[in-house]
Amino acid sequence: MSTTATVVTAVAAFMAGFSGASVLFRAKFVVEPLAAYGVPRAWWNGLGVAKLAGAAGLVAGFWVPVIGTLAAVGLVLYFAGAAITVVRAKAYGHVAFPLVYLTPAAAALVLV
Structure with a gap:
């Protein structure tokens, strides 16, 4: 794995972990x-x-x-679904937020 792939994957893992913990700890900026x-x-x-x-x-x-690849696929699908949910809720100003998390997961998938 290249240095770029390692860094991008680590960033994607950190961001997904932060997002998951934010939901579980009921951070206001996520659950509202x-x-x-x-x-x-x-x-x-x-x-x-x-x-x-x-x-x-x-x-x-x-x-x-293979576990990393499957995890990246899952995260890409998850955050794509999140973006669709935001669009369906007509909260167009918020669509950038799931895309911010989707981008490193997609990049990790491409680089692996």
Whole structure:
């Protein structure tokens, strides 16, 4: 794995982990928009765990590359779904936020 791929993957893992922990700890800047977008509260823990699992999978991919690739695919799909959710909620000013998290996950997928 190149240095660039390692750094991008580490950044993607950190960002996904931060995002997942933010949901699980009910950070206001994350859960208020989720409620506004109509995401059921019962889903929040699962969404946070999915992000944390993706982050852990990216890190595990340093030793078992197929796990990292699968984790990157999962995170890309997750954050693409998040962007679609924001658009469907007509919160167009917020669509950049899931894209900020999608970008390093997609870059990690391409570089692996």
